[in-house]
Each structure stands twice: as structure tokens, then as C-alpha cells.
Amino acid sequence: MLTDAFSLNGKTALITGAGRGIGARIAPAFAEMGADVILVARTESDLQQVAGQVRDMGRSALVLSCDLTDENQLPELAAAIAAEVATLDILVNNAGAPGKGYGSLATVDRRRFDHTLSVNLSAPYSLIHHTLPLLQAAPGASIVNISSAMSWMVDNNMAAYAAAKAGLDQMTRVLAYELSPAIRVNGIAPGAIETPATAFITDDPQRLEETVRWIPQGRMGRPDDIALAALYLASAASAFVSGKILEVDGGMAALPGPAIQSRLPTT
Numbered sequence: 001m002l003t004d005a006f007s008l009n010g011k012t013a014l015i016t017g018a019g020r021g022i023g024a025r026i027a028p029a030f031a032e033m034g035a036d037v038i039l040v041a042r043t044e045s046d047l048q049q050v051a052g053q054v055r056d057m058g059r060s061a062l063v064l065s066c067d068l069t070d071e072n073q074l075p076e077l078a079a080a081i082a083a084e085v086a087t088l089d090i091l092v093n094n095a096g097a098p099g100k101g102y103g104s105l106a107t108v109d110r111r112r113f114d115h116t117l118s119v120n121l122s123a124p125y126s127l128i129h130h131t132l133p134l135l136q137a138a139p140g141a142s143i144v145n146i147s148s149a150m151s152w153m154v155d156n157n158m159a160a161y162a163a164a165k166a167g168l169d170q171m172t173r174v175l176a177y178e179l180s181p182a183i184r185v186n187g188i189a190p191g192a193i194e195t196p197a198t199a200f201i202t203d204d205p206q207r208l209e210e211t212v213r214w215i216p217q218g219r220m221g222r223p224d225d226i227a228l229a230a231l232y233l234a235s236a237a238s239a240f241v242s243g244k245i246l247e248v249d250g251g252m253a254a255l256p257g258p259a260i261q262s263r264l265p266t267t
């Protein structure tokens with residue numbers, strides 16, 4: 001059947017930031033579609049919880065705790081993966097956050113700026129670099145980089161995060177060309193998604209209302225929305241798609257600037 005192209009049977013997927021939020025939804029979704037998964041984040045207890053869900057579905061889950069901002073840990077991480085699998089079919093670079101780089105120009109110094117670049121941009125680059133032999137050994141391998149609407153939107157206090165995600169988008173396009181035709185590289189730019197990272201929005205009714213006002217679909221996104229997009233880009237269903245950034249944002253990117261403004265409060 002045509003829709004068999006969405007199957008991940010027999011595939012191995014590495015998902016970073018798999019302990020919470022979007023990554024913690026992508027991993028069981030991929031397992032449901034037949035993949036064995038490798039789960040990476042710093043907090044092992046979170047990863048073990050997600051691994052339990054995956055194993056309950058009859059798939060294997062390898063838990064590897066790692067701080068992706070520590071470049072010294074990445075060759076070790078890649079070696080630990082290579083010790084377990086001969087090929088890597090899917091790499092989802094999902095770990096990321098505004099993190100220490102969130103704040104105004106006056107408050108964010110170079111050290112904090114670099115930390116945000118490190119987790120959102122340098123770590124994905126480095127992980128692709130270190131796992132390249134495993135990806136090259138897998139027929140039809142696919143890399144999915146989780147970007148952000150902040151890669152194209154403009155907002156206060158986001159210079160480091162926005163720059164990192166914009167860099168990630170362009171890196172996605174360049175690597176899609178460089179690694180073709182063996183490996184496809186795509187990105188997803190989520191809008192506002194309900195995860196622990198956005199609890200400051202969902203826990204505050206006024207902030208939630210202001211956020212939803214400029215989302216045409218009238219709600220925040222859910223981790224399911226991103227997991228389904230990741231499934232498309234990771235699977236053979238998107239075999240002719242590479243170098244693309246897929247906006248999953250409830251229609252936000254379709255609004256021209258003035259339309260966004262007209263949806264903001266007029267105080």
C-alpha cells in the first residue's frame with residue numbers, strides 16, 4: 001500500500017532531547033511505526049520513562065545521557081551508539097532551547113550567547129559529523145533538525161536563539177545538498193507548542209490568550225503535531241523531499257507582518 005511508506009519497520013532512530021516535550025513524543029511515535037530508538041538528553045530518569053513506553057510497544061530503546069553542549073562528550077556518544085548498531089537510519093536533532101542566551105543585548109554576554117548557539121546549532125552539526133559513518137551505512141537515511149518559528153520571526157530577547165535556529169535552517173539546506181543523494185536533511189520550524197518549556201505561557205491565561213491570538217488555527221500546537229511532521233520527514237513518505245524547512249505553526253508563517261499586528265492587542 002502507498003501508505004506503507006510511513007512505516008519505520010526495521011529502522012533505528014536517534015532522538016536528542018527525548019526526555020521531555022517534543023522529543024518525548026517523537027520517540028514513542030516512531031516506535032509505534034516500528035523503529036528501535038536511541039534516546040539522548042542529560043536527565044537519565046526522564047529518558048528511562050520514555051524508554052519504558054517504547055519497550056511496552058515491543059521496540060528496543062537505548063538510553064544514553066549526554067550534555068550535547070560538551071563537545072568532549074560527543075565522540076564518546078557516537079562510539080557508544082556504534083557499539084550497539086551498525087547503521088543509523090534517522091537522526092532527529094531536537095534538543096534545544098533559548099536557554100542561557102535568552103535576554104536583552106545588555107544582559108546576554110558572549111558566554112551566554114555561545115551557550116545557546118552550542119545547544120541549538122553546534123551540537124546538531126557535531127552530532128551529524130560524528131554519526132556520519134553510521135548514517136552513510138543506512139540506505140535512505142534521514143536527518144530532521146528541529147528549528148523554530150524564531151528562525152524567521154523577530155521578537156525581543158531572542159537574538160541568540162533566533163540566530164542559532166536561522167543558522168540551523170541554512171545548515172540544513174547546505175547539508176541536504178552536500179549529503180545528497182545518500183542522506184536527506186530537512187527541518188521542522190514549530191510555532192508555539194505545549195511542552196514543559198512553554199508552561200510559562202500555558203499556565204498564564206492572559207499570556208496564553210495573547211499567544212493564541214496570532215495563531216490562525218486558534219490554539220497552541222501539541223507535541224503530536226510535531227511528531228507527525230517528523231514521521232513524514234523521517235520516513236520514505238518524504239523520499240523526494242530534502243533541504244526543506246516545514247513550518248508546523250498553525251498557519252502563523254502564512255500571515256504577513258501587518259496581519260500579525262492586527263491580531264495583537266491595540267493598547
Ligand SMILES: NC(=O)c1ccc[n+]([C@@H]2O[C@H](COP(=O)([O-])OP(=O)(O)OC[C@H]3O[C@@H](n4cnc5c(N)ncnc54)[C@H](OP(=O)(O)O)[C@@H]3O)[C@@H](O)[C@H]2O)c1
Pocket residue numbers: 016017018019020021022023040041042043044046066067068069094095096097098119146147148149150189190191192193194195196197198
Ligand atoms: N515548545 C515550543 O513551543 C517550541 C517552539 C519552537 C521550537 N521548539 C524547539 O523544539 C525542541 C524541543 O523543545 P521542547 O519545547 O520540547 O523543549 P523541552 O520540553 O525543554 O525539552 C527539551 C529536551 O532537550 C533536552 N536538552 C536540553 N538541553 C540539552 C543538552 N545540553 N544536552 C542534551 N539534552 C538537552 C532536555 O533534557 P535535559 O534537560 O534532561 O537535558 C529535554 O529532554 C527544541 O529544539 C526547541 O528549540 C520548541
